[in-house]
Amino acid sequence: QKEVEQDPGPLSVPEGAIVSLNCTYSNSAFQYFMWYRQYSRKGPELLMYTYSSGNKEDGRFTAQVDKSSKYISLFIRDSQPSDSATYLCAMSDNYGQNFVFGPGTRLSVLP
C-alpha cells in the first residue's frame, strides 16, 4: 500500500460544478496537510494548508481533514476553466520531516 493514495483521474467537469478531490493516507503521524495546484510545466502552487483535523475555507476552496479516517478532501466551488490543472495533496508528520506527495489528480473544467 502506498503511503498516500489519490484518484489519478483525469476528472472532467462542466464549468460551475462543485469538484471534490480526495486523498487517503496510511501514516497516522501525519499532522500537516496541504493541497497544491500545478499547471503544465510549472511548479506546484500551495493552495491550502491545514494542521490536524478540521475544515479551512479560502474563497472557492475548502479543505477538510479527517484524521480518524485518514482522509483529506479539497472542494472547489463554482469551478472555472482556469482551475484546469493537476491537484496534488501532500502531508508531513512534523515540521520538515517526511513530506510526502500524493500522485496527483488531473482536473479539466470544460467551458
Added chain:
Amino acid sequence: DTEVTQTPKHLVMGMTNKKSLKCEQHMGHRAMYWYKQKAKKPPELMFVYSYEKLSINESVPSRFSPECPNSSLLNLHLHALQPEDSALYLCASSNRLGWFFGPGTRLTVL
C-alpha cells in the same frame, strides 16, 4: 514575499557539460529542498538542507551535487548527466505555514 525563484527556466546540456541550477528565497525559511519531477508524476525529493547543512540525500547519484552557500541560496551542480535525467527540477523552502515551490528549471540532457 512568498516567492521562490529559480534560474534558468530552461537548460539544454550535453552529457559532458557542467552546469548549475540556482534557487533563491527571501522568506527566512531555514529548510530548502531540491525535487525532481518527471512528466505526469509527483515531485520526488532529492536533497534537504536544514540551517544550511545537508540533512537528507535520497540516494541521489553523485553527478548531482547540491550546495547551500547561505540561508537564501541553494545550488544544484550538474556534471556528466544522462538523458534519463531530463526532468523538471524544483526548488522549495518551508516553514510552519507550508512548503513553497519555485517555478522549476526544465532540464533536457542530450
